[in-house]
Amino acid sequence: MTDAKESHPKEGGRQQSGAMVVKVEQKYGPLRAAVPAMPLPIAVVLLVVNIFAPGIGTFLSGFTLLCCATCGHSTLKGICFNIFCCVLQIITTVVILGWFWSIYWGVLFIQESRNRGQKRAHAPIAQAEPGV
Numbered sequence: 001m002t003d004a005k006e007s008h009p010k011e012g013g014r015q016q017s018g019a020m021v022v023k024v025e026q027k028y029g030p031l032r033a034a035v036p037a038m039p040l041p042i043a044v045v046l047l048v049v050n051i052f053a054p055g056i057g058t059f060l061s062g063f064t065l066l067c068c069a070t071c072g073h074s075t076l077k078g079i080c081f082n083i084f085c086c087v088l089q090i091i092t093t094v095v096i097l098g099w100f101w102s103i104y105w106g107v108l109f110i111q112e113s114r115n116r117g118q119k120r121a122h123a124p125i126a127q128a129e130p131g132v
Contacts, residue, residue, distance in 0.1 A: 033072030
């Protein structure tokens with residue numbers, strides 16, 4: 001087992017801070033990156049639609065990218081991936097897999113919606129500079 005040691009160089013008798021900023025970002029596969037981050041009320045409605053009509057909420061979620069949502073792809077690519085997932089969810093509903101997948105996709109809508117809300121809450125507020 002190896003121990004990690006920190007070194008603190010000294011300058012003029014003072015010790016410098018060895019602070020390091022680490023940024024962690026999650027990387028998703030192409031299908032997971034296509035899940036749109038939309039307003040929470042829309043995400044809840046689409047989850048309910050996915051529960052009672054598997055795949056239809058996923059189909060509709062693709063079109064939210066045109067007005068009020070974002071995803072990890074371009075708008076057109078996000079719509080295409082959501083339609084592709086919708087078709088697969090409908091086809092695999094026959095063996096119950098599509099129904100579970102559709103519900104999971106709806107839960108992801110809500111998670112992405114909450115993440116979007118947290119990012120907005122922590123975003124710095126831009127202040128306008130006074131005119132010259």
